Amino acid sequence: MLVTMKELLKDAMEEGYAVCASNVWYEWSTQAALDAAEESGSPLILNYNYMPNVYRFMDYAKRWAEKVSVPVAINHDHGATFEEAMHCIHAGFTSVMADRSDLPFEENIRQVTEIVKAAHACGVTVEGELGHVGEADQEDNLNTALYTDPDQAAEYVDRTGVDCLAVAIGTAHGKYNKGIVPKIDFDRLRAIEEKVSIPLVLHGGSGGGDENLGKAAKTHICKINVFTDLHDAAKDAMIEAGFEGKYLPEIDDIAYFAYKDKLKYYLNLFGSAGKAKKYREIAPLEEGTERSVLK
Numbered sequence: 071m072l073v074t075m076k077e078l079l080k081d082a083m084e085e086g087y088a089v090c091a092s093n094v095w096y097e098w099s100t101q102a103a104l105d106a107a108e109e110s111g112s113p114l115i116l117n118y119n120y121m122p123n124v125y126r127f128m129d130y131a132k133r134w135a136e137k138v139s140v141p142v143a144i145n146h147d148h149g150a151t152f153e154e155a156m157h158c159i160h161a162g163f164t165s166v167m168a169d170r171s172d173l174p175f176e177e178n179i180r181q182v183t184e185i186v187k188a189a190h191a192c193g194v195t196v197e198g199e200l201g202h203v204g205e206a207d208q209e210d211n212l213n214t215a216l217y218t219d220p221d222q223a224a225e226y227v228d229r230t231g232v233d234c235l236a237v238a239i240g241t242a243h244g245k246y247n248k249g250i251v252p253k254i255d256f257d258r259l260r261a262i263e264e265k266v267s268i269p270l271v272l273h274g275g276s277g278g279g280d281e282n283l284g285k286a287a288k289t290h291i292c293k294i295n296v297f298t299d300l301h302d303a304a305k306d307a308m309i310e311a312g313f314e315g316k317y318l319p320e321i322d323d324i325a326y327f328a329y330k331d332k333l334k335y336y337l338n339l340f341g342s343a344g345k346a347k348k349y350r351e352i353a354p355l356e357e358g359t360e361r362s363v364l365k
């Protein structure tokens with residue numbers, strides 16, 4: 071069922087788990103993400119940021135999200151302009167991220183407040199970002215100057231009215247350099263939690279380390295974004311299987327199962343598996359069985 075992100079995150083905060091925002095692109099990855107959630111009895115956020123195809127994406131994503139029995143929000147990831155946010159709301163997204171974290175504090179507030187006003191009028195959830203979650207290959211995760219300031223976070227939330235806030239506490243987007251597991255600043259996270267009462271979001275979940283992510287999921291971090299690990303699971307499985315002598319539908323299937331398995335792993339790690347039953351009394355399936363409504 072299609073829900074707003076606000077509903078999902080409220081429950082996650084109350085019960086101490088995190089909802090995975092899994093990035094999807096074409097149809098097969100959307101199918102794999104929804105099937106992983108359905109088979110795990112887990113809420114899910116479909117994360118999408120490929121702007122030119124937003125209406126085509128929503129044409130199938132919305133219908134499929136309505137069809138599964140678990141609650142699903144559809145979020146526009148890292149929206150950059152007011153127009154993008156309005157397109158996404160018009161197309162039916164149930165939440166939009168307005169990322170102005172590279173702008174000065176006052177300008178970030180000004181631009182995001184404008185989007186919050188329009189989005190809330192349409193019943194759409196808004197995610198802001200303060201501090202800046204940078205790129206793992208640039209080692210931005212080590213740059214504490216980019217981290218979220220707890221006092222500023224309180225002021226930001228109060229003035230913008232955002233529903234949830236992405237924080238910079240030691241993770242970064244993409245792939246960490248080989249052998250590096252980021253160090254999450256849990257003391258800073260606790261300080262932010264003391265000042266900010268809305269759900270918090272962790273970007274750059276891929277390669278974040280199971281111990282870190284499992285621990286973060288029990289805090290007010292209620293949404294964890296995962297892109298690279300799902301992408302790489304699919305890509306690596308395709309490369310391992312080889313292309314020689316195969317039809318593309320076979321290759322699609324290999325990618326689909328690898329993406330789905332990896333996401334199910336994270337749904338368990340984040341503690342959201344089985345939590346959809348609150349919405350519709352759905353028990354997780356026995357290991358090894360499937361309940362795909364889409365394939």
Ligand SMILES: [Zn+2]
Nearest residue numbers: 243273274295
């Ligand atoms: Zn991000």
